[in-house]
Each structure stands twice: as structure tokens, then as C-alpha cells.
Amino acid sequence: MKKSIITVSREFGSGGRTIGKTVAQRLGIPYYDKELVKQVALESGFDPKYIEEQGEFSPGKTHFAFSFLGRGVPGVMGGMTAADFLWTIQHNVIRDLADKGPCVIVGRCADYILRDDPRRLSVFVHAPLDERVRRAREEYGVQEPNLESFVLRQDKARASYYNYFATGKWGQSREYDLCVSSHMGIAAAVATIKAAALAVAGGTGA
Amino acid sequence: MKKSIITVSREFGSGGRTIGKTVAQRLGIPYYDKELVKQVALESGFDPKYIEEQGEFSPGKTHFAFSFLGRGVPGVMGGMTAADFLWTIQHNVIRDLADKGPCVIVGRCADYILRDDPRRLSVFVHAPLDERVRRAREEYGVQEPNLESFVLRQDKARASYYNYFATGKWGQSREYDLCVSSHMGIAAAVATIKAAALAVAGGTGA
Numbered sequence A, B: 001m002k003k004s005i006i007t008v009s010r011e012f013g014s015g016g017r018t019i020g021k022t023v024a025q026r027l028g029i030p031y032y033d034k035e036l037v038k039q040v041a042l043e044s045g046f047d048p049k050y051i052e053e054q055g056e057f058s059p060g061k062t063h064f065a066f067s068f069l070g071r072g073v074p075g076v077m078g079g080m081t082a083a084d085f086l087w088t089i090q091h092n093v094i095r096d097l098a099d100k101g102p103c104v105i106v107g108r109c110a111d112y113i114l115r116d117d118p119r120r121l122s123v124f125v126h127a128p129l130d131e132r133v134r135r136a137r138e139e140y141g142v143q144e145p146n147l148e149s150f151v152l153r154q155d156k157a158r159a160s161y162y163n164y165f166a167t168g169k170w171g172q173s174r175e176y177d178l179c180v181s182s183h184m185g186i187a188a189a190v191a192t193i194k195a196a197a198l199a200v201a202g203g204t205g206a
Helices: A016-027 A034-046 A048-054 A061-069 A082-100 A129-138 A147-165 A186-204 B016-027 B034-046 B048-054 B061-069 B082-100 B129-138 B147-165 B186-204
Strands: A005-010 A103-106 A120-126 A178-181 B005-010 B103-106 B120-126 B178-181
Touching: A005 A016, A016 A103, A016 A120, A016 A186, A082 A103, A120 A186, A129 A147, A178 A186, A186 B186, B005 B016, B016 B103, B016 B120, B016 B186, B082 B103, B120 B186, B129 B147, B178 B186
Parallel strands: A005 A103, A005 A120, A120 A178, B005 B103, B005 B120, B120 B178
Antiparallel strands: A178 B178
């Protein structure tokens, strides 16, 4: 039975992170969110001690950052901006995580990075603005004078990041295998994504 | 247990009609497609004999077209274009079908017409262009010199119809509870939509 690499992109306040985490629990597969990916990339890419230990030209799969650094780039940043550099490292972290097997990855354009992986099931989670504002206030504890504007700014940042690095358009249904509104409820969204993952994994997919 | 009114919008050649029909079969609920809705509307709205029998001012729920005609509109068309008139009748047909109970309705902006119905689960089905072109040729038997352009023209017509009558934008993920790519396979798409409908109906929804 095939199993899926589920990538989750989401609007701010849609509950997408919780949904992704719960889907992973239900399917018994690892869960990685954007913070973890960023942390792994930063730790791996910028720790001088680790570089010293592994050697600059280590081709090891788990030492993605250094294989990248080892590809003859002149200088650590190679003329790239910090954002481009972090992108490249995170790109490799995500490919590395996917290589390990089925998992759920939230954020970081993972859907785009893994676009050629036949195991990928890409999901976008959204919700009506009023529900996202409520969630930001009540569940995330965000304290902002204009919460609606704050929520929309977070979306804008995510869209910019996506539209800069990926070729498609963030939030456009055609970019994803599955788009789910958490307006149907967190539990219903989880059940829907889980069903899709199992159906695809069960060989009913194209 | 609540049950759903599932509305299905779809890109041309995505298999959305087949998917909607199969979901209805699996859930044991009626299935209505745009042709049926159009036929019902035309038959009901323009058959003089039926009008004579029911009376112009009949307020009966099943005689939606005539209740509409009976609302003091001066003349059959009331100054509307034929498209507007047909829209209004189909609008009432769809509300009437939804009032009868759980069902699947494909096309005709049913998602927008039923936007305030809490039982509504709105679905958009799409697929990569090459798969839609193949389906148009092999399954629908479309014979056109430029099949790709033909498929895109059908989408354009559906989008225009939707964007004219509805307030949202056709195919934009935020407009729907669920968007599914049939690239995952017809069976997997059916399983996904069925799971969403059952999860929502089971009271796991918000």
C-alpha cells in the first residue's frame, strides 16, 4: 500500500496547523511544521562546529546543507540573499524529510518543492475571515488593535513567500490536490483529508 | 443525523459530473445535473398548458416558476433578458429541489444559490489540462481540431456564467467548502467528497 506525503498550506487562523497535526496522529505518521523545518535548516546550516565535524564537502543525505555548501559555491552566501539561502536549505530539508517516508509537512512551500513526488497529496486549508479572526483572538491569543487587518497581513506574507518561490498562485484551487474550508469544522476537515490520503494510498488514485 | 445538499461545480473534462453522480449513488440520495434543472425550468416555465392548469398566481412550492410569474411581473419576460429569466426560474428549481431533502446538484451555480443553506456542502472539481483534454477526446468523444482550446473555452463559459450571476469567483478555493483534483483518481475524489459529506452530516462540523 502506497502512503502519502501530505503537504498543508493554510490561511492564517484557519486551524490548518492543528488539522495537519491531527491528520498525522490519525495516520500514525510524523508531523513537521514550518518552525521545525526552519530550525533544522538553521541548526544544520549555520553551526560552525557541525560544519567542522562533517566537512565542507560531505555528500551525506542527512547533511543536505553541507552538500549544498560543498557544490563549489564561492563563500557561504554565494551572492544570494539570506532569504534565498534559507529557502535553498529548507528546500533540501523538506526533500530529506520526504525521503524518509510518509509524513505531514505544514508550510514552507512543501507542496511546490515536492511537486514531482508521486506520493504527494497537497492540501490548502482556508476559512471565512470572521472565523479566523475569532480563532486568532481566542485560540492563538493574538492581541492587536485591528485583528482583521493583522490576519490579512499574515495571509499576504504567506502569499508573497509562495508566489515568490513557487510558480503557481497561493490559494488558487488548481494548485492543490485538495482545498478544505475549516468552516465545516476541524474534525470534519481532518476526516476529509484522512479519507483522501487513504483513498490515494489504497491505489484508487490515478 | 443531518444530511447534506452537495453542490458540484467543475472544470470541463474533470469528470466532475461522474464524480457527483457516483457520490449520490454511494450516499443513496438523488442526483440532479444542469441539464435536468434546465429542462425542468423550461418545461415548467414555458408550457402554456401547465400554466393554464396551475393558474398564474399559484403560490404552490412545486410551481416555483408560476409563483415567480405571479409576483406582479409585467409580462412573461418582465423586461429581463432570456438568460436572466432562465436564471431566475432555475434558481427557484434548485431551491425547490434542495427543499425536498439531501441531494447532489451539479452545475447551475447551485453553490451560490444555496449559500445560506446550512446543509450545503459546496464542491469544486478540477484537473490538470492534459487529463481534461484526454477525457474530452476519449470519454466524451469531442471532435474538435484544437481540443485544448475547446476545453478552455468551456471553462471560460462556465466562469463567465458564474461570475455574472454569483458574487464570488469561479474556481477560487475560498468560494467552496471543498476543492478536489480528479488527478487523484475518480474513485479517490468520490471517497473524499463522501467522507466530507458524512463528517459534516455526522455533526462533526462547526
